[in-house]
Amino acid sequence: MRILLIDDSKTMRNIQKSILKQLGYTEIEEACDGQDALSKVGAFKPDLCLVDWNMPVMDGLTFVKNFRQSDKTTPLIMVTTEAEKSRVIDAIKAGVNNYVVKPFTPDLLSERITETLAKCGVAG
């Protein structure tokens, strides 16, 4: 399974990558903002994206909206410090399939990934 990590913080990407590797996912690509991610999805063809909200150049919400114009099915999980309910609703309206609030534990992220993949019918 190919997973795209979109976060401007290298540390956060390393944390998520470490958790994903422990879960057995090894095909991982990284992007440092929404625009970088859009330039990589065509070639990488991710099966799952983990997207931060607040990023320079193009934020996570704009990425989701752009991405959903051409891809309605690939699961997207918003991983962000934005915890307000209205923000969660905005993200879901834009097309994310699940939501993880930072700080998160490895167990929580793992649980959300499994849950999302099952809901979207993607084999983990």
Added chain:
Amino acid sequence: MTTNSHDLDHLLKLTVQNHKLEGILHIAPTESPELIEPSALEAFVIGEGVKSSFINQDAISTLTHLVQADPGLAHEACVARGQPPVSGGDSTLQLEASIQTRIDEIESRRAELEDAVSNEPANPPSQSDSSEAIDFYEMSPFLIVKRGDQICTLIESTEGEDGTDVFGQTIASKDGKPTLSLNDASVHVAQNGSVTALCSGLLTVTPSSVQVSETLQIPHDVDFSTANINFPGDVHIDGGVMDNFKVRATGEVLIRKLVQSSTIEADKCITLEQGMAGKDKGWIIAHGELHAGYLESIHASVAADCKVDHEITNSTISICGELISPGASLRGGEITIAKQCELNIIGSVQGVETTLVLGSLADLQELLSRSGALIAKATHELEAKQSRYEGFAQSIGKPTPAQIEEQMGMEFEISELRLTLSKLEKANQTLLTTLRTRTSPTLHVHRAIYAKSVIYFPGYKAVFHRDLEGESVLAVDENGGPTLMHHDKERPLRDVAKVYRDQRVPLIEQHDNEYRIAA
């Protein structure tokens, strides 16, 4: 016509030569040259039984002209030729281009090698003398192949073609000599004739055989005639090894005569029947056992057990197994041994400083030391990060998004560091266990340990200030302290040696199923 024919019968004679492949027509001097005409000659030759298709009309015509020109003389000419038989080709070996090139190189260098032997310089040329200089040490005369290398192609013999003599009789041809029997177990002959090495070793090719030998047998010394040896198998040398040469084998090495200041390395056992006089530059690297008559002024690393029949003098040797040499004297130098050691004499009456390090595995100790340093560094780093994290956590109230991410980053780093530390501690424990279980510091001396001998045990060092003569056994007690049995009776080691605490060989203690280095 009858008269003419009769006359001709007296004038003409046909003989054959060269296995009846040539018919020679002889014409006697005649006064009636008009009788000699081509058709008459041809009729005569056919009448003698010669096959008409073998008759050479031009030769008959020329002969006729000669008779007409000078009838008073006898004439002769070869007027018929049969078909000679063609012999079949013998079975041959066609060498691969790379092998042929190597053989040519060896042949062309042979003179230079012989030159090098006859004019061996007092100071042999070093490999770094000049980039353009010929390195005689590397001019090997041995053709070595690797398993799977294609050596040559077997060209099958061919059948001959029969010939026919001038009378039309068959002349049997000879077939080519039958296929070479390349039935040596060291090569494989494919259906297409391709010959491949089934093992690595020395290639010997003769016109009728191909063989790869896994043993390189040298009936004389290793010198410029052999150059350095690097052989994929066993090497047996009936002579010795001259200064500065190297012998390396993936199998065992056996050398019957004296090894001088050279380097001997084997992946298996090394046997030096006479011994080695290394002049402080000789090296032995045995990845298996080492057995030698004597060792003088050498360096050696032995991965298994070592046995020396007579003397070990002024040498530095590291042995990962036992040193069982009940007849040997150890004088000068330093020997490091992992397991038990048995010698006849240590040191000398003249007080030559001789060092024996017992229960030591240098490579493992080095790794242990490095892993210990890494553990200390990681522990220090972990403490610093934890302290920073705690300070950070206390300093923030409701964290901003950036602070949340920073905090997560810190937690991640701490968790990664803990993981690393745990792996290091596990590796350290494996090293300690290996060191403890693969060493046994015991020394058995039959005749004497002389003053100025220094013996290291795990955690201790004993410096002998008095001679200890007679049967003695040095070992360690359950607490790791050195003990002495002299003539089968316990005796304080301090009677003959000053005993110090020393960490050259770490003393490993066991606590709650875990090993650790004693403080």
